[in-house]
Amino acid sequence: MAGVPQAKTPIAILAGRGALPFAIADAARASGCRVHLIGLTGFADPALAVQDDVHVTQVGRLLKSLRAAGCRSIILCGGLERPGRLRDLRFDWGVLRYLPRLWRVLRGEGGDDRLLRAVARFFHEEGIEVIGVKDIAPDLLTPPGVLTRLTPTPAQIQDSEAGLAALRAMGPFDIGQTLVVLRGRIVAVEAAEGTDAMIERVMALRENGRLPQKRGEGVLIKIAKPGQDMRFDLPTIGPETVEQAAKAGLAGLVLEAGRTIILDREKTLARAETLGLFVYAPLLDPAVA
Amino acid sequence: MAGVPQAKTPIAILAGRGALPFAIADAARASGCRVHLIGLTGFADPALAVQDDVHVTQVGRLLKSLRAAGCRSIILCGGLERPGRLRDLRFDWGVLRYLPRLWRVLRGEGGDDRLLRAVARFFHEEGIEVIGVKDIAPDLLTPPGVLTRLTPTPAQIQDSEAGLAALRAMGPFDIGQTLVVLRGRIVAVEAAEGTDAMIERVMALRENGRLPQKRGEGVLIKIAKPGQDMRFDLPTIGPETVEQAAKAGLAGLVLEAGRTIILDREKTLARAETLGLFVYAPLLDPAVA
Numbered sequence: 315m316a317g318v319p320q321a322k323t324p325i326a327i328l329a330g331r332g333a334l335p336f337a338i339a340d341a342a343r344a345s346g347c348r349v350h351l352i353g354l355t356g357f358a359d360p361a362l363a364v365q366d367d368v369h370v371t372q373v374g375r376l377l378k379s380l381r382a383a384g385c386r387s388i389i390l391c392g393g394l395e396r397p398g399r400l401r402d403l404r405f406d407w408g409v410l411r412y413l414p415r416l417w418r419v420l421r422g423e424g425g426d427d428r429l430l431r432a433v434a435r436f437f438h439e440e441g442i443e444v445i446g447v448k449d450i451a452p453d454l455l456t457p458p459g460v461l462t463r464l465t466p467t468p469a470q471i472q473d474s475e476a477g478l479a480a481l482r483a484m485g486p487f488d489i490g491q492t493l494v495v496l497r498g499r500i501v502a503v504e505a506a507e508g509t510d511a512m513i514e515r516v517m518a519l520r521e522n523g524r525l526p527q528k529r530g531e532g533v534l535i536k537i538a539k540p541g542q543d544m545r546f547d548l549p550t551i552g553p554e555t556v557e558q559a560a561k562a563g564l565a566g567l568v569l570e571a572g573r574t575i576i577l578d579r580e581k582t583l584a585r586a587e588t589l590g591l592f593v594y595a596p597l598l599d600p601a602v603a
Numbered sequence: 604m605a606g607v608p609q610a611k612t613p614i615a616i617l618a619g620r621g622a623l624p625f626a627i628a629d630a631a632r633a634s635g636c637r638v639h640l641i642g643l644t645g646f647a648d649p650a651l652a653v654q655d656d657v658h659v660t661q662v663g664r665l666l667k668s669l670r671a672a673g674c675r676s677i678i679l680c681g682g683l684e685r686p687g688r689l690r691d692l693r694f695d696w697g698v699l700r701y702l703p704r705l706w707r708v709l710r711g712e713g714g715d716d717r718l719l720r721a722v723a724r725f726f727h728e729e730g731i732e733v734i735g736v737k738d739i740a741p742d743l744l745t746p747p748g749v750l751t752r753l754t755p756t757p758a759q760i761q762d763s764e765a766g767l768a769a770l771r772a773m774g775p776f777d778i779g780q781t782l783v784v785l786r787g788r789i790v791a792v793e794a795a796e797g798t799d800a801m802i803e804r805v806m807a808l809r810e811n812g813r814l815p816q817k818r819g820e821g822v823l824i825k826i827a828k829p830g831q832d833m834r835f836d837l838p839t840i841g842p843e844t845v846e847q848a849a850k851a852g853l854a855g856l857v858l859e860a861g862r863t864i865i866l867d868r869e870k871t872l873a874r875a876e877t878l879g880l881f882v883y884a885p886l887l888d889p890a891v892a
Contacts, residue, residue: 480776487769489789500778501795506788506808515804519795 324348325450326385326442328376329358330392333577334454334550336362338391341451350383352376357392377440387443389450390433447548447575454579455548458571458597462586466566466594470533473498474568474594477535485540491549494564496532501525509536509551510558517562529563530590537598538573552577556585556593566592573599613637614739615674615731617665618647619681622866623743623839625651627680630740639672641665646681666729676732678739679722736837736864743868744837747860747886751875755855755883759822762787763857763883766824774829780838783853785821790814798825798840799847806851818852819879826887827862841866845874845882855881862888 325347329335335351335358342349353364366379380388434444447454460466466474473495480500481493490504494516501519504512513534519525536549551569559567567586569576574595576582586593614636618624624640624647631638642653655668669677723733736743749755755763762784769789770782779793783805790808793801802823808814825838840858848856856875858865863884865871875882 476776480773480778483772483776484769487765487772487789489769489792493794499795500776503778503792503794505782505792506790506814507804508813511804515796515800524797525795 323384323386324350325445326350326352326380326383326388328388328390329353329362329364330390331357331359332393332550333359333552334575335359335392337454337577338389338447338451341454345450347450350380350385352379354392377442380442385442387445388437389445389447390430391447454575454577456569456571456574456576456595458595461583461593461595462566462591464566464587464590464592466533466568466592470565470592473533474535474596476500477533477568478537478596478598481535481537482540488539491539492534492536494532494534496525501532509534509555513555513558513562513564516564520563527563530565532562532564533566533568534559534564535568536574537570548573548575550575550577551582553582553585556582556589556591560589560591564591566594569593569595570599571595571597612673612675613639614734615639615641615669615672615677617677617679618642618651618653619679620646621648621682621839622841623864624648624681626743626866627678627736627740630743634739636739639669639674641668643681666731669731674731676734677726678734678736679719680736743864743866745858745860745863745865745884747884750872750882750884751855751880753855753876753879753881755822755857755881759854759881760883762822763824763885765789766822766857767826767885767887770824770826771829777828780828781823781825783821783823785814790821798823798844802844802847802851802853805853809852816852819854821851821853822855822857823848823853824857825863826859837862837864839864839866840871842871842874845871845878845880849878849880853880855883858882858884859888860884860886 325342327335327339327342327349329339329351339349339351339362350366351362351364352366352368353359353362355367355369357370358364358367365383368376368379437444476498477493477495477500481491484490484503490512492504492509492512493500494502494512496516502512502516507515516525516532520527534555536551538549549570551567551574556567583593614631616624616628616631616638618628618640628638628640628651639655640651640653641655641657642648642651644656644658646659647653647656654672657665657668726733765787766782766784766789770780773779773792779801781793781798781801782789783791783801785805791801791805796804805814805821809816823844825840827838838859840856840863845856872882
């Protein structure tokens with residue numbers, strides 16, 4: 315990791331989907347950094363005031379933009395589903411040069427971790443270091459403790475311990491980082507579908523009677539994978555996650571402190587208070603404190 | 604376990620949803636056993652010619668029926684979603700007597716394993732042994748080997764190894780027994796939603812471009828949980844599972860030999876052949892051979 319970025323060169327932010335790139339850009343500027351924002355076409359929010367736009371495959375264009383701006387470090391952030399349909403991709407000439415190295419990355423062999431490490435290695439070989447949220451916007455990371463007035467009950471703590479143990483066991487297999495525990499039973503595990511789709515599934519299982527319908531039960535648990543590269547892909551929640559969890563009748567959210575991100579923290583926690591959900595952030599890895 | 608049932612007393616079959624109870628009753632009769640079929644109201648197929656019907660909570664009625672028929676052993680089989688809405692349940696007087704012991708079972712504290720072990724203990728205390736498919740219809744169990752003419756490629760074997768390792772790690776947490784691996788990545792994990800819903804999710808993720816759309820890729824893997832009580836709840840597939848997997852564009856099915864069930868084996872494997880799917884059954888636990 316590059317450590318604290320030097321104020322002399324601007325930080326590049328390669329922005330995918332969602333609100334995280336905005337939050338990171340704001341935080342970087344607030345700490346006195348210059349920012350070079352590059353939007354990933356088709357992913358980045360059009361409301362983002364970017365300096366440049368690239369397609370996910372326009373590697374030549376991206377490197378040229380980074381060099382022209384004098385960037386020595388980059389932060390990759392925001393949602394970036396893998397291209398399912400190769401015909402939707404646009405290529406540039408740069409891609410030909412990098413094709414052998416890019417091929418495995420694009421094919422998406424292996425899980426997300428391997429993919430992301432390959433991307434970081436690629437940038438490093440080009441003289442640009444991939445940095446993380448911790449380096450530029452540490453306040454986005456979830457602080458430890460119970461973050462709402464409402465605290466989890468002993469039964470909910472027990473549910474969250476059961477879920478945390480299962481997530482830790484699954485970690486080496488690069489699956490998901492999120493699951494839902496209801497009355498001691500793991501009722502949903504997230505993989506490629508994403509957190510929102512998983513919460514919707516719990517909602518549907520309650521509606522069709524496959525799960526108990528009593529509301530205010532069940533805990534959503536989200537942690538970083540053991541050994542996760544802190545430079546990217548940190549599990550993220552925001553106000554909508556809380557809204558969704560409330561709709562699904564869950565009692566609260568358990569988020570790993572220091573290795574997950576709460577977007578719009580004030581608003582997110584206020585929504586949780588209003589909707590009667592607890593947010594509890596245990597510190598699982600003392601090394602991140 | 605009761606071992607090979609005595610031909611003198613009839614075997615009770617408590618039938619839940621689906622085709623498995625039919626298959627077990629046929630197999631038991633073919634091996635010369637008398638059968639006392641009891642359908643679980645709301646679950647058992649109405650086409651099943653039963654000797655008796657009970658609601659899932661009519662414990663007094665069930666025990667009376669078993670004793671009247673002289674049954675000393677019972678096999679519990681077929682789908683039985685947990686009652687999500689308690690108001691849909693019907694009680695009888697017997698339930699009052701057994702209420703303290705039943706309460707934990709009905710509330711569904713903990714995972715399926717604990718629930719089922721509690722049920723087995725309950726029957727045992729009433730002098731009736733819960734037996735398994737292995738004891739009465741061993742031919743329903745998946746035999747080891749590649750069961751189709753089409754065999755898995757080395758890459759598919761590798762995918763299946765990755766999935767098997769993850770399922771084994773998840774075993775102690777009583778989650779699911781089924782997942783889908785695509786290009787080395789675990790893209791779906793089954794929990795409370797069931798196998799069909801999980802396959803449908805993979806289909807949807809392919810259709811909306813979140814997963815590669817190329818067909819003939821991806822492996823469905825289904826195993827028994829490590830240490831699973833062989834008396835019930837064995838993971839089961841049938842012709843529809845193969846149809847679904849083909850619709851989702853998967854390349855094949857990997858089933859644990861000896862500890863999973865293939866319903867209508869001939870028809871299921873014939874459908875796999877027709878649809879171009881392999882079915883591969885590795886023997887994971889030499890003790891079941």
